[in-house]
Amino acid sequence: MLILLPILAIICAPALWLVLGRPRFLAKVGSDEEATIKVSVVIPARDEEINIGALLDSLNAQTRPAHEVIVVDDGSSDRTAEIAREKGARVISGKELPDGWNGKPWACTQGAEAATGDWYLFLDADTRLAPDALSKLVGAAWRNGGAVSVCPHHQVEQPYEELSVFFNVMMLAGVNAFGFCEEEACALFGQCLLISAEDYELVGGHESVKGKVLENFYLADQLSRCGVARECYVGLRAVWMRMFPEGFDQLYSSWMKGFAAGAGHAAARAIVFSSIWLTGAMLAMVGLFIAPFVGVTCAALCVTTYLLYVGQCLWVFRLAGSFSQWNAWLFPISLLFYQWTFFSALRAHKQGRKVKWKGREVG
Incomplete structure (x- = not known):
């Protein structure tokens, strides 16, 4: 009966290709009409002194400059606003958070109200852009x-950040676009x-998703209802992010926040196929552990199945970020951390506990 473990894992493996088998990447295709587009960059920022400077440096280096760069300082207690001004951005001091609003939608709304461009580019403060990224983004918007x-490519610099890999992969899969x-x-x-x-005004802007944490999913729903097209891309070589420079606690709290906010809002088909693949990966892990204690045929199949998932991880981890090869070979470590965080968030939700993120509670 134990031979069923690797067999089931092999059956589950193709689910990965069903959700991520056709990734799209930004390409440079210019036109004279694109040059007339004025892009206002809006950056909501709360205690981002570690990140904001690098992002603004990357914006200042664009081959196609933005019309304006607006940083909305969302009650920061550090040097976020000071650094933003030094880098040439227009800084807006965010107003007090109204009842019923979450921080990011409120900051984005204030930034959009101050913007004078005819297109808005909303960027998280931990993102970075390649010199031609804005040109590619405008080209994609003009064509489509x-x-x-864009899902930014996760730049990994410290060993603890390797634990983020399955979250990043599931973030790619969850939009149901690839x-x-x-x-x-x-x-x-x-x-x-x-x-x-x-289009932003047509759907009511971020005010229409003011109480949401994963506002991107809900904003997509609003755009869909209004008949506005959406296109998603993988950020490899164009847009990247450094998510957790402040340590493991920041990483854990961030992904707990995502689960607590209802990551299950992703498309049902994406959730089903992602869950099937994760189940297969768990079975492959168990199969490797039992391989020394079963017959030769079963052991060989268990090892082969594990190597199949290592191969898949090598490919998809690279798609999500600069994760190391050893992370793919030892994928059970990151997978178990992912599962632990998921069930911890589920338990916290059932107990009515909220997750703290940058001094604010997320439920």
């Missing part, structure tokens, strides 16, 4: 119409989102 979003069974109504990535001022 509607909103364009699979062979792709739905037309894909979601959006909130870290890098380009949208016309006209």
